[in-house]
Amino acid sequence: MTIAENQPAAGAPLIELTGLNVVLPTGERSEVEAVKSVDLVVHDGERVGLVGESGSGKSVTGRSIAGLLPTSPRVRVSGSIRIRGQEMVGAPARTWDDVRRKTVGMIFQDPLTFLNPTMRVGRQVAESIPDRRPVRSGAGGDRTARDRAVFRFLRQAGLPDAEQVAASFPHELSGGMRQRVLIAIAIAKEPSLVLADEPTTALDATVQQHVLRTLDETVTELGTSLMLISHDLAVVAGMTDRVYVMYAGRIVEEGPTARVLAEPRHEYTQALLRSVRSLTDRDTDLYSIPLALRQRFAEEPTHVA
Amino acid sequence: MLLEAIDVSKTFRSRRSSAPVHAVQNATLQARPGEFVAIVGESGSGKSTLARLLLDLLDPTEGSIRLDGREVGSMDRTERRAYRRSVQAVLQDPAGSLNPRKRVVQAIGEVIRLHGMARGPAEIRQRVTEVLELVGMEPAAAFMDRFPHELSGGQRQRVLIARAIALDPRIIVADEAVSALDASVKAGVLAVMADLKDRLGVGYVFITHDLPVVQKVADHVYVMRHGRILEHGPKDAIFADPSHPYTRELLAAAPALP
Incomplete structure (x- = not known):
């Protein structure tokens, strides 16, 4: 590969996965093909659901985009992950650090594993603000500018009492507040893409609604692309314009979110929607995807665009 | 049969912090076999604390849990054992509720043996087969000798339900039993629970934060917040015309x- 080929290219999609395969070890001698020939694109300003x-394999796909797959030598990645045209498969750790610092901001399901329990929230947000100049304690200028930025990001992430939150430790905050802190940390990098993996799954419904609204408003305000990974079709329905449906490591269907939900074309998507609707529609019997159908879906790779 | 919580409260006090936690306050609730509460x-x-009180896993600070008018706290050992058999638990995390080193037949078989529901390996195996088939794990022989890690999440949850019904309970207290499952798997487990209600007449106290599921399967609904029951009533009344703003x-x- 020439150097020119590996440089960020103007006009290239923000994220482009081509024929991505990921094999993960599951035991001493066993492994699983978690992701199988996945093609996926995210353009600037787009909101995409997975x-x-x-x-x-949806989370593994998400983790590949952020360069956060397990570091074991038994993890095998093949195919292509291009971020702004730059090939990332086989890229050194430093290049991935750069991507995570500047391009991709992440929000995960469980904020406690992501937040440092011994560090005040404000400092954790400050650490992800780019272009950091050395901050001397008590040296005035820079420090207050940084503080102001921290408060701004926290407020933007739906935490009006930014000063108080910044001075808190993670355990002093509620689950919904912690998730908003993660949003603040993600947007403080001013990333091109916010990658949110089940950001509200652990939250109560009323809190989930508020956090999703905050995420929605923040992404709109900053013009950032969003990739929302979720098992919950209702969450993805309200937040994205385009959606990919994954089953057994493969993308089985892709299309505008409204179309996929209203007129699913792949049999798996149809079965999945039928089961989701059977939980809420009063007049339909509870529907669970039959095992025989699942086996067929897993064996026959078909893609409907 | 009638299972009741009467004006029951549970307060947790810790030695270090001065403020006691009023997890459940003056809760009154009724559950019957054949009914989905x-x-x-x-x-x-406080919903999980209330579940633990109903399961006799916690003693109430005030009030009482009663079965057919008899207070659980004043039961002798034999009665209490019978109570624990007729009021069974299915909890959220099937991985945490199953011993990873025991096969399905052992996990279900041991409670059958402990409660004297069947005698001898052949009879126990027969009973395990029956309950596995009741929860839709057919053919039972294909699942009996598996370890929990060889089962999917939905299958593990079914094993827990099978273990609960192996003791012929009248009421199953299910605390977030389907919350962690995908929609399709959730629908499958709920269908099994509804089927057992029809076939065995078992009743449920179903604790959840998932309102759509409640709307789908419940007969009677209690709404809790901050340890108190805010309102309760038949499902249709609660969903059509909720009286409390919460x-x-x-x-x-x-x-x-959409």
Whole structure:
């Protein structure tokens, strides 16, 4: 590969996965093809959903985009991950650090594993603000500018009492507040893409609604692209314009979110929607995707665009 | 049969912090075999504490849990054992409720043996087969000798339900039993629970934060917040005309497909 080929290219999509395969070890001698020939594109300013059941490979796909797959030598990645045209498969750790610092901001399901329990929230937000100049304690100028930025990001992430939150430790905050802190940390980098993996799954419905609204408003305000990974079709429905449906490591269907939900074309998407609707529609019987159908879906790779 | 919580309260005190936590305050609730009772509430509402009180896993600070008018706290050992058999638990985390080193037949077989529901390996195996088939794990022989890690999440949850019904309970207290499952798997487990209600006449106290599920399966609904029961009533009445603003807020927040 020439150097020119590996440089960020103007006009290239923000994220472009081509024929991505990821193999993960599951035991001493066993492994699983978690992601199988996945093609996926996210353009600037786009809001893309990635839905699937547990074990579908959606989170592994998300982690590949952020360069956060396990570091074991038994993890095998093939195919292509291009971020602004730059090939990232096989890229050194430093290049990935750069991507995570500047291009991709992440929000995960469980904020406590992501937040440092011994550090006040304000400092954790400050650390992700780019172009950091050395901050001397008590040296005035820079420090207050940084503080102001921290408060601004916290407010933007739906935490009006920014000063108080900044001075708190993670355990002093509620689950919904912690998730908003993660949003603040993600947007403080001014990333091109916010990658949110089940950002509200652990939250109560009323809190989930507020956090999703905050995420929606923040992404709109900053013009950032959003990739929302979720098992919950209702969450993806309200937040994205385009959606990919994953099953057994493959993308089975892709299209405008409204179309996919109203007129799903792949049999799996149809079955999935039928089961989701059977939980809420009063007049339909509870529907669970039959095992025989699942086996067929897993064996026959078909893609509907 | 009637299972009741009468004006029951549970207060947790810790030695270090001065403020006691009133997890449940003056809760009154009734459950019967053949009936699907739901307790809905968000985290911290006290719904799981109420479940533990009903299961005789915690002693109430005030009030009482009664079975057919008989207070659980005043039962002798034999009665209490019978109580624990007729009121069974199915909890949220199937991985945490199953011993990873025991096969399905052992996990279910041991409670059958402990409660003297069957004698001898052949009879126990027969009973395990029956209950696995009742929860839709057919053919039972294909699942009996598996370890928990060789089962999917939905299958593990079914094993827990099978283990509960192996003791012929009248009421199953299910605390967030389907919350962690995908929609399709959730629908499958709920269908099994509804089927057992019809076939065995078992009743449920179903604790959840998932309102759509409650609307789908419950007969009677209790809404909890901050340790108190805010309102209760037949499902249709609660969903059609919630009297408490918090219930309205909960209903509005439930995500739904367009």
